[in-house]
Amino acid sequence: MAEINKSYEKMPGLGRALGGSHQRFRPHQKPRNTKGTIRRLLTMLLQWRGTMLAAVLLTTLSSAVSITLPLLIGRAVNTFNIAAGTVDTAGLTTILLVIAACYLTAWATDTTNGVVMAKVTQKLVKAIRTQLFAKLQKIPLGFFDTRAHGDTMSRLTNDVDNISQTVSQATTQLVSSCLTITGTLVIMLTLSPVMTCVALVSIPLFLLLTRTISKRSSGLFLEQQRKLGALGGIIEENIVGLKMVKAFNRQKNVTAEFARVNAELRSCSAKAQTWAGFLMPFMNVINNLSFGLIATAGGVLSVRGMLSVGLVVSFLTYSRQFGMPLNSIAGMFANIQSALAGAERVFELLDEAEEAADREDVREITDVKGKVEFKDVTFSYIPGSPVLKDVSFTVNPGEVVALVGETGAGKTTIVNLLTRFYELDGGRILIDDTDILDISRETLRGCFSVVLQETFLFTGTIADNIRYSRPTATDEEVRAAAGLAHADDFISRLPGGYETIVTGSADNLSLGQRQLIAIARAILAEAPILILDEATSSVDTKTEKEIQQALLTLMKSHTSFLIAHRLSTIRDADRIMVIGGGEILESGTHNALMANKGAYYEMVMSQLGMGGGIGA
Ligand SMILES: Nc1ncnc2c1ncn2[C@@H]1O[C@H](COP(=O)(O)OP(=O)(O)OP(=O)(O)O)[C@@H](O)[C@H]1O
Numbered sequence: 001m002a003e004i005n006k007s008y009e010k011m012p013g014l015g016r017a018l019g020g021s022h023q024r025f026r027p028h029q030k031p032r033n034t035k036g037t038i039r040r041l042l043t044m045l046l047q048w049r050g051t052m053l054a055a056v057l058l059t060t061l062s063s064a065v066s067i068t069l070p071l072l073i074g075r076a077v078n079t080f081n082i083a084a085g086t087v088d089t090a091g092l093t094t095i096l097l098v099i100a101a102c103y104l105t106a107w108a109t110d111t112t113n114g115v116v117m118a119k120v121t122q123k124l125v126k127a128i129r130t131q132l133f134a135k136l137q138k139i140p141l142g143f144f145d146t147r148a149h150g151d152t153m154s155r156l157t158n159d160v161d162n163i164s165q166t167v168s169q170a171t172t173q174l175v176s177s178c179l180t181i182t183g184t185l186v187i188m189l190t191l192s193p194v195m196t197c198v199a200l201v202s203i204p205l206f207l208l209l210t211r212t213i214s215k216r217s218s219g220l221f222l223e224q225q226r227k228l229g230a231l232g233g234i235i236e237e238n239i240v241g242l243k244m245v246k247a248f249n250r251q252k253n254v255t256a257e258f259a260r261v262n263a264e265l266r267s268c269s270a271k272a273q274t275w276a277g278f279l280m281p282f283m284n285v286i287n288n289l290s291f292g293l294i295a296t297a298g299g300v301l302s303v304r305g306m307l308s309v310g311l312v313v314s315f316l317t318y319s320r321q322f323g324m325p326l327n328s329i330a331g332m333f334a335n336i337q338s339a340l341a342g343a344e345r346v347f348e349l350l351d352e353a354e355e356a357a358d359r360e361d362v363r364e365i366t367d368v369k370g371k372v373e374f375k376d377v378t379f380s381y382i383p384g385s386p387v388l389k390d391v392s393f394t395v396n397p398g399e400v401v402a403l404v405g406e407t408g409a410g411k412t413t414i415v416n417l418l419t420r421f422y423e424l425d426g427g428r429i430l431i432d433d434t435d436i437l438d439i440s441r442e443t444l445r446g447c448f449s450v451v452l453q454e455t456f457l458f459t460g461t462i463a464d465n466i467r468y469s470r471p472t473a474t475d476e477e478v479r480a481a482a483g484l485a486h487a488d489d490f491i492s493r494l495p496g497g498y499e500t501i502v503t504g505s506a507d508n509l510s511l512g513q514r515q516l517i518a519i520a521r522a523i524l525a526e527a528p529i530l531i532l533d534e535a536t537s538s539v540d541t542k543t544e545k546e547i548q549q550a551l552l553t554l555m556k557s558h559t560s561f562l563i564a565h566r567l568s569t570i571r572d573a574d575r576i577m578v579i580g581g582g583e584i585l586e587s588g589t590h591n592a593l594m595a596n597k598g599a600y601y602e603m604v605m606s607q608l609g610m611g612g613g614i615g616a
Contacts, residue, residue: 034218037344041167044127048120055116059172062109063179065102067187070317072099113172121168125160131350132156138354141421142381148233151226155349158228159342166339170332177325184322191315192307198297199319202290206283206326213279214337220272221334221341227265229345234258276334283330287323294319355441356423362440368447368528369432370397370559372418377427379417387413389582390427395559395575402562402570404603405579411563412453414579415531418561419448431529449522451535453563455514462491463498465517469525481524484550486543487516511538519547530560537565544569567607576600 045052076095079088132155144152188196238245238254245254298312372395380386387410395401403411416422418429420436429436436444449469457465466478473481478498482488490513494500502509502517509517515538522530530551536544548569551560564570571590578585578599585599593600 033344034214034340037340037347040347041124041163041343044124045120045167045171047127048123051116051120055113055120055172056175058109058113058116059175060179062106062113063176063183065106065109067180067183067321069099069102070314070321071187072102114168117168117172121164124167125164128160128163128346129156132160132346135350135352135354139352140355140423141416143352145381148230148237150231150233150236151229152349153236154225154229154232155345158232159225159345162225162339162342163346166332166335170336170339173325173328173332177329180325181322184318188315188318188322191311191318194301195294195298195307195312195315198294199290199315199322201293202286202323205286209279209282209286210330210333213275213333217272217275217334218337218341220268220275221337222344223268224265224272224338225341225345227261227268231258231261231265234261272337273334276337279330279333280327283323283327287320287327290323291316291319358440359437362438363434364443365432365434365439365447366443370447370528371395371430371432372529372559373428373430373433374414374417375428375430377417377429378425379413379422380425381413381422386425386582388417391582391584392427393577393584393587395561397559399575400560400562400573402564402573402576403579404564404567404570404576404600405585407565409579410582411579412533415450415452415533415561415563418531419450420444447527448529448531449525449527450531451515451518451522451533453534453537455511455518457502457509457514457517459501459503461496461499461501462494462517465502466498466520466524469521473524477524478520482517482520484523484547485516485520486539486547486550487513487520490516512540512543515539516543516547519551523551528558530558531563532561533563534565536569541566541568548572567604578603 072095076092076099079092079095081087136152185196188199234254234257238258245251294316295312298307298315301307302312374391374393377388377391378386379388391414403414405411413422417424418436420441431439431444431447458468463475463478466481467473470477475498479488482491482498491498491500500508515535519532519535522532522535532551536547539547544566548562562570562573570576574589575587576590576593577587578593580599586593586596588596590600594604
């Protein structure tokens, strides 16, 4: 278990393996690409170029005001003639009014800018979330086999939040810093090129420092976001698997595991923050040293009569102003890095390969009869380990075919391929003589009423869950479907009836009841091919038989695939196919296969031995 726990981050989907699903190990380490990430964020922001332009103009105005203010303050001081003991009152008043107007303008522009940027940022975040969610719908199912849902959720929540918190602040700040630096530099050069060179001595130091620190901390921030994702995975899996945790008394272990990843998160967050935090104090030291250097150089130059004392003082003020934006960038450094790490994880998900698009000449198939043909189908989840090898069979419209075989034989895989949840390695699958690759995915999936092994109910009412397969169905149709699925009785007895709210885990219903709702949902779909994958495994045998009878009558003119371990439930199928070793071992009616005394006979006998009551 310790080994299992340690692999949460390496194989984030492991929790599902504990629940019985099958996983593929695919670590998703990618080189960090800060420049590319910034470029992509900016490209996205440029969707709102008009608003961004307004924000830049407002920032320019605000920066211009802040660059001008020291000059005005200097002028205000000059209205005092200290030697003569006089004040130019009119001049002072004008300048003070202009200064007040400048402050007012700065306030108005900054406030408006804040509002504008908040709107753009939220639009950006909404766009990213929408793209991410849409992407989730297009990513092949195999992607989710290898990742913890918590990590994917963390990308949609924590990472996106991280971007939103920083983008609005940082973009304005960066633009304003660039403008202030440029403006101040121009004024400084005008005042004294020599002194400007002295002031710029600190810049290479600043760049070196930022580069060194960013090299250290950016990796740590990415790690921090990954650990946050891993922690999300643990939380999600432990909530879903809470009963297992309690049943096997693993509370201490999972708490210890949580504490371990939490401690790792704390450690790398602390390291990342510490490294990022070094920048600000270092910057202060560099700025103060630079200030001292400017003062010394200015003093020397003024003693030699090359510069007036007043100019040195102005210069010192501007050199402070020059350092300020650098300091503010240093102050935001940690946030920016953390947001970039989040953005990188978001883009990583957005860049995941999507399900192969439908071919251009795909067809919409209507009026499906239900003929299903597998022709030399080969498939593997993991390259090199084929699950199905050259499997061929034909099922005629209206035929009821049962797929049986040992656990892990490949029965569900046949369903997965038929519904095109996964793509074939070789061979073809045809429905009504048309290759499924030539059928649009939407109409293809509309061909099936599927009840999968893992019943999933969405948060909502029972009626909504049944109606999920056909949203336009009336209440009567929903009830009729529930009636056929033998679900109407228990639903009607619930205090809330069809309006009872169920959740994803639907713990307020028994497993069998959930299966009945799923069957009602499949019946309501009224699709031409019915697939029941262990659909009634949690229902009592009597009800199971009744449901099957009802379904088979309903589906009389259509094709049905039944997968069941309880062989008693499939003996009336038109054909039973035994899957094993990636192949179809035998195929025929119950009686024919029993007479054959092959794999099916063995299975029946072993179930009889266990009291399966199949009635050979
Ligand atoms: N998503 C997956 N990734 C990797 N391997 C998988 C995946 N799903 C199934 N497999 C593997 O493919 C094989 C066939 O699995 P499948 O689910 O089709 O078996 P099954 O016959 O339906 O079993 P069961 O009776 O337990 O439902 C198994 O060996 C399984 O480990």
